[in-house]
Amino acid sequence: MIKTEGLCKRFGSLQAVDHISLTIEDNSIFGLAGTNGAGKSTFLRMLAGVLKPDEGKISVDGEPVFENPAVKEEIFFLPDTAYFFPNASIADMEEYYAAYYPRYDRKKVKSLTEKVGLEYKRKISTFSKGMKRQAALILGISAGTKYLFCDETFDGLDPVMRQAAKSLLAYEVANRSFSPIIASHNLRELEDICDHVGLLHKGGVLLSKDIEEMKENIHKVQCVIPDEKDEEELLKELQVVKSEKRLSLLTMVVRGDREEIMRKIQRRNPLFAEAIPLTLEEIFISETEVAGYDIKKLFT
Amino acid sequence: MTSRNYLLKTIGGNIRRNFWLMILFFLAFLVVMPASTLTALDGAKYIDTTNFTVNMTNTFIQCIRSSLVQVIVAGCGALAALSVFFYLYSQEKTDFYHSLPMRREGLFMAQFLSGFSLFLIPYVLNLLLTLAIGLVYGAVNQTALSILVIHTLLAVIYFLAIYGAAVLAILLTGNLFTGTLGFMTLMFYGPILYMTFTRLNARFFETIVQEMDYDFGIFLSPLIAYISGGTVDWTWKSLCIYFLYGVVLALVVILADILVYRIRPSESFHKAIAFKKLEPVIKVCGILPLSLLCALYFSGYMYNQFFWMVIGAVVLTLIFSMIFDFLCNMDIRMALKPKVSTGVILAVLILILGGYRTDITGVDTFLPDEEKVASMSLYLPSVSGQFQYPESSVTESPTYTTFSLKQWVEDFQEIYALAEKSVEYVRNHEAYASDVQSLRENGDPEQTMVMIYIGYHMKSGQDVYRMYYIPETEELVENIGRVYDTWEYREKILPTSYIDTEKIENIYTYSFTESGKALTLSDENQERLLKTYQEELENMTFDQSRREKQVGWLELQEKAEPEISAMGYSVNSTYTYSYNLPVYASFEKTRAMLEKLGNPMADSIEPDQVESILLSRYSYESGEEQYLEKEYRTEEDIEKLLAQATFRDERFTVGSHVNYQVSCEITWKDSKKDKIAFYIFEDSSLTDILEQLNQGNTD
Numbered sequence: 001m002i003k004t005e006g007l008c009k010r011f012g013s014l015q016a017v018d019h020i021s022l023t024i025e026d027n028s029i030f031g032l033a034g035t036n037g038a039g040k041s042t043f044l045r046m047l048a049g050v051l052k053p054d055e056g057k058i059s060v061d062g063e064p065v066f067e068n069p070a071v072k073e074e075i076f077f078l079p080d081t082a083y084f085f086p087n088a089s090i091a092d093m094e095e096y097y098a099a100y101y102p103r104y105d106r107k108k109v110k111s112l113t114e115k116v117g118l119e120y121k122r123k124i125s126t127f128s129k130g131m132k133r134q135a136a137l138i139l140g141i142s143a144g145t146k147y148l149f150c151d152e153t154f155d156g157l158d159p160v161m162r163q164a165a166k167s168l169l170a171y172e173v174a175n176r177s178f179s180p181i182i183a184s185h186n187l188r189e190l191e192d193i194c195d196h197v198g199l200l201h202k203g204g205v206l207l208s209k210d211i212e213e214m215k216e217n218i219h220k221v222q223c224v225i226p227d228e229k230d231e232e233e234l235l236k237e238l239q240v241v242k243s244e245k246r247l248s249l250l251t252m253v254v255r256g257d258r259e260e261i262m263r264k265i266q267r268r269n270p271l272f273a274e275a276i277p278l279t280l281e282e283i284f285i286s287e288t289e290v291a292g293y294d295i296k297k298l299f300t
Numbered sequence: 301m302t303s304r305n306y307l308l309k310t311i312g313g314n315i316r317r318n319f320w321l322m323i324l325f326f327l328a329f330l331v332v333m334p335a336s337t338l339t340a341l342d343g344a345k346y347i348d349t350t351n352f353t354v355n356m357t358n359t360f361i362q363c364i365r366s367s368l369v370q371v372i373v374a375g376c377g378a379l380a381a382l383s384v385f386f387y388l389y390s391q392e393k394t395d396f397y398h399s400l401p402m403r404r405e406g407l408f409m410a411q412f413l414s415g416f417s418l419f420l421i422p423y424v425l426n427l428l429l430t431l432a433i434g435l436v437y438g439a440v441n442q443t444a445l446s447i448l449v450i451h452t453l454l455a456v457i458y459f460l461a462i463y464g465a466a467v468l469a470i471l472l473t474g475n476l477f478t479g480t481l482g483f484m485t486l487m488f489y490g491p492i493l494y495m496t497f498t499r500l501n502a503r504f505f506e507t508i509v510q511e512m513d514y515d516f517g518i519f520l521s522p523l524i525a526y527i528s529g530g531t532v533d534w535t536w537k538s539l540c541i542y543f544l545y546g547v548v549l550a551l552v553v554i555l556a557d558i559l560v561y562r563i564r565p566s567e568s569f570h571k572a573i574a575f576k577k578l579e580p581v582i583k584v585c586g587i588l589p590l591s592l593l594c595a596l597y598f599s600g601y602m603y604n605q606f607f608w609m610v611i612g613a614v615v616l617t618l619i620f621s622m623i624f625d626f627l628c629n630m631d632i633r634m635a636l637k638p639k640v641s642t643g644v645i646l647a648v649l650i651l652i653l654g655g656y657r658t659d660i661t662g663v664d665t666f667l668p669d670e671e672k673v674a675s676m677s678l679y680l681p682s683v684s685g686q687f688q689y690p691e692s693s694v695t696e697s698p699t700y701t702t703f704s705l706k707q708w709v710e711d712f713q714e715i716y717a718l719a720e721k722s723v724e725y726v727r728n729h730e731a732y733a734s735d736v737q738s739l740r741e742n743g744d745p746e747q748t749m750v751m752i753y754i755g756y757h758m759k760s761g762q763d764v765y766r767m768y769y770i771p772e773t774e775e776l777v778e779n780i781g782r783v784y785d786t787w788e789y790r791e792k793i794l795p796t797s798y799i800d801t802e803k804i805e806n807i808y809t810y811s812f813t814e815s816g817k818a819l820t821l822s823d824e825n826q827e828r829l830l831k832t833y834q835e836e837l838e839n840m841t842f843d844q845s846r847r848e849k850q851v852g853w854l855e856l857q858e859k860a861e862p863e864i865s866a867m868g869y870s871v872n873s874t875y876t877y878s879y880n881l882p883v884y885a886s887f888e889k890t891r892a893m894l895e896k897l898g899n900p901m902a903d904s905i906e907p908d909q910v911e912s913i914l915l916s917r918y919s920y921e922s923g924e925e926q927y928l929e930k931e932y933r934t935e936e937d938i939e940k941l942l943a944q945a946t947f948r949d950e951r952f953t954v955g956s957h958v959n960y961q962v963s964c965e966i967t968w969k970d971s972k973k974d975k976i977a978f979y980i981f982e983d984s985s986l987t988d989i990l991e992q993l994n995q996g997n998t999d
Contacts, residue, residue, distance in 0.1 A: 048399045067404065069403055072399070077399035100400050
């Protein structure tokens with residue numbers, strides 16, 4: 001488990017991370033969302049022991065991470081621009097990493113490289129941007145660490161590769177003690193893989209919640225209510241976060257138990273009624289409005 | 301994976317990745333070590349076939365001691381540091397290395413040893429090649445091998461020191477430009493600081509003697525120390541000092557590297573200085589001496605030097621501060637904003653210049669309590685300047701001044717009295733500094749000045765040296781005479797105390813009539829002659845020395861020993877060193893021996909041999925420089941002039957009765973003989989003659 005308390009980092013006059021307190025449970029995929037400059041990279045670099053916090057505490061499995069090789073052996077950091085030695089191949093990098101990470105799985109590197117169609121002995125410098133990211137991810141996953149910190153790792157991957165990468169992470173989480181933390185400025189990229197999402201803004205954390213938990217309490221429904229009076233009463237009766245009516249189709253984002261909501265709608269004799277999946281962005285709209293933020297502005 | 305394994309793997313990996321650099325180092329060493337040794341030895345093979353082995357060994361040693369090797373070693377230090385620690389200037393690379401599961405100390409050692417290996421492997425390979433070439437040419441003996449080992453150790457130690465300093469420069473900075481500046485600063489900050497200090501002393505203090513600290517300056521820069529250590533002639537003591545300094549420096553620098561790396565923020569890439577809090581400190585420490593030094597040079601060309609020095613220092617401080625602030629922030633508006641650090645520099649600057657201007661520490665009027673002084677030394681160029689000393693006795697001193705000031709006298713009351721007179725003169729002449737300057741520049745023809753160097757050797761162990769330039773008064777002359785007439789002082793300044801008569805190979809005599817005539821004599825006679833001369837010179841009082849005519853001099857030549865190092869090898873081939881000893885009219889025993897040996901040194905010139913005597917001088921009476929000359933042809937005039945002739949070509953001694961303003965030149969009746977020059981003792985018998993000259997009679 002990773003736990004941060006009042007974590008701060010300042011670069012000159014810029015407060016990059018401002019009192020972040022988060023708990024990241026084991027065996028979950030944690031999404032770290034936020035706009036550019038929100039402090040995601042700085043936060044991850046502190047978690048990886050690269051940067052020393054100005055204030056606050058980080059504990060990884062109860063131990064501090066900075067200058068602690070024993071803890072860092074359980075962490076692999078994939079920065080947004082991964083570094084490879086000049087003229088190095090995946091094989092060379094694998095050999096280098098294997099010297100530092102005790103559970104480094106060299107077979108896995110080879111097999112994953114073959115599966116995604118990368119050349120094991122080809123110079124990485126000749127790879128495309130997406131291929132370099134794939135190579136970095138493979139090298140990171142194969143490190144056998146408990147934690148993998150990915151900073152904008154899916155940026156630059158084609159949709160097929162992105163899906164493959166997500167599957168790979170999900171597979172690792174399912175099969176061993178593995179907790180990736182994925183930072184991204186794109187909520188859509190995180191929504192179908194993360195169990196838990198933290199939203200950073202201006203160095204601070206706006207919220208950090210379990211996606212399933214959030215989804216249980218908020219729903220998007222579409223219905224057609226023939227009687228306008230019934231419709232008005234239904235809107236008053238439900239905890240509507242947002243509603244929109246196009247012709248006779250009423251679309252609502254509603255808080256509460258799904259069964260209960262649908263029962264209330266059925267009582268109004270709808271011509272049509274169904275619950276549809278919420279995007280992560282829509283969930284965030286409802287969750288951040290309490291704090292007075294307009295999520296759309298954050299992510300546009 | 302054990303720590304040893306990852307260390308070896310990291311070093312191996314770094315070497316593979318920087319193989320191009322190792323090749324570059326190898327080629328550089330190949331040129332300056334084996335290739336140049338091969339060329340030199342092959343050429344030397346045909347030069348001196350009579351002493352083949354010594355010649356080849358010396359050539360081989362000279363190749364090993366080439367300063368080019370040292371320059372390459374130092375260059376390797378800088379490049380190796382840049383190569384293995386350059387990642388600190390890049391975010392991606394810093395993230396990569398600092399996220400690895402190892403402590404900073406471990407990472408540092410892995411990188412540091414990688415850089416060291418990059419140097420060591422090509423260096424050792426070329427060393428072995430050089431040795432092989434030396435062996436093939438028969439140039440390697442035990443001495444050469446010892447020197448090779450010493451040079452290798454020096455190279456390794458000083459490489460570590462310079463390489464460590466380059467790493468420190470990288471650790472303290474965040475980009476290549478400031479890193480390079482930082483490295484140059486670490487290499488030359490000491491000499492710059494020292495130069496600023498000595499130049500300020502020279503500008504503001506008229507009595508300070510700074511050349512005594514010659515050796516100190518070498519150790520202010522690791523680079524200069526290394527080049528000096530590799531090229532100077534070693535004594536065991538100096539060798540130990542160079543080794544000790546190198547080892548201590550290397551250890552201190554490496555320790556500083558580790559400590560700085562432990563606390564260096566990872567986010568320092570692209571910043572001018574890695575530690576923000578150090579910016580003002582570095583700014584003050586860097587700009588202050590630089591502004592002062594530049595202002596010193598700039599104002600040196602001005603008439604009102606102090607005014608322009610202050611203006612120059614203030615303007616340069618503002619300019620350098622702006623440049624520094626711009627480099628740190630890359631923002632011109634920030635650079636133009638007033639800063640506390642700039643104010644601090646200006647305040648310190650004013651304090652320093654004000655302190656120097658008012659001589660707040662009393663440097664020029666320094667006179668310690670007599671009870672605090674253990675011994676004193678005195679160097680009078682007008683007395684000792686006419687002598688030359690055996691080379692072996694002064695080799696450790698850069699000048700005769702320092703050599704003389706190392707000759708301490710414990711019975712120093714008369715020297716102290718001389719110091720008191722000198723300090724009193726300085727105290728009573730507020731414009732002493734400008735006096736000295738104007739006298740030096742223009743030369744006061746009316747006033748004879750005496751230059752006095754005094755060394756105070758305090759009971760506390762401190763040595764203080766001062767130089768005074770004061771008028772020659774009868775009181776001063778008597779005081780100097782009392783110093784000279786004490787045997788303890790005279791023994792230390794007369795060259796005869798240092799001459800080893802057995803080393804003298806040839807003696808030549810110079811007299812009024814014959815110049816450079818070789819003296820043919822047996823070893824026994826030579827020893828007797830020199831002992832006789834020594835006795836007469838040592839028994840001569842100060843008063844005699846200033847009143848007596850000099851009738852010639854002896855030129856003693858000794859075969860200088862080849863420069864021998866601590867290891868016992870010769871640096872160069874044999875050569876001859878000569879020095880001159882004055883012979884006075886009263887040295888009758890010496891002159892008698894010379895006459896017996898066929899080289900008479902007459903105390904006068906026969907007037908009947910002289911055709912004419914030309915007298916010349918410069919006159920300033922009209923306010924302008926005027927050249928006067930007159931030729932004397934009458935027998936009476938010639939006789940009068942020759943009776944007062946002394947065989948000297950420069951002004952020496954204090955309170956001399958020799959008229960150095962009038963130059964005399966003899967034209968012989970025998971036109972084949974060369975004209976000779978001499979000076980005259982002033983005497984009432986010459987009044988008419990000099991009157992005629994002063995009247996400008998140029999007939």
